[in-house]
Amino acid sequence: MSDxxxxxxxxxxxxVLAAGLVGxxxxxxxxxxxxxxDKTGLMHLICPTGGLECLAPxxxxxxxxxxxxxxxxxxxxxxxxxxxxxxxxxxxxxxLQSLVAQVIPSGLDSxxxxxxxxxxxxxxxLIIRPRSRQPIST
Numbered sequence: 001m002s003d004x005x006x007x008x009x010x011x012x013x014x015x016v017l018a019a020g021l022v023g024x025x026x027x028x029x030x031x032x033x034x035x036x037x038d039k040t041g042l043m044h045l046i047c048p049t050g051g052l053e054c055l056a057p058x059x060x061x062x063x064x065x066x067x068x069x070x071x072x073x074x075x076x077x078x079x080x081x082x083x084x085x086x087x088x089x090x091x092x093x094x095x096l097q098s099l100v101a102q103v104i105p106s107g108l109d110s111x112x113x114x115x116x117x118x119x120x121x122x123x124x125x126l127i128i129r130p131r132s133r134q135p136i137s138t
Contacts, residue, residue, distance in 0.1 A: 021077070022070055022121055030066050074125075
């Protein structure tokens, strides 16, 4: 049996908006985590030199950690399947942040972080829809 329901419907709008809201909160959580890591000395353990070579590992940790935090947050706001939306959102976020870093020199320290994170998870929620429950036919 195939599912002939429309891929994008009005019922998907709350899911997309909720995922975008979760996505827009991720950079703020990353900033708070970086502040705590700096004050506790954890940042020095991750990158003892403090040079520019530390940017890529710290960015990957921030995006990966944000995606790990997105999974339970998406689950709490009833975006299903939360794990798939978080995983695809991570990929989209990585691509968008890389593109912005190449096009806009100050893009990684601007409001574009919040916009890109929101767009990444919203797009993932739009693409991945929850599995519909099919009645068992006899």
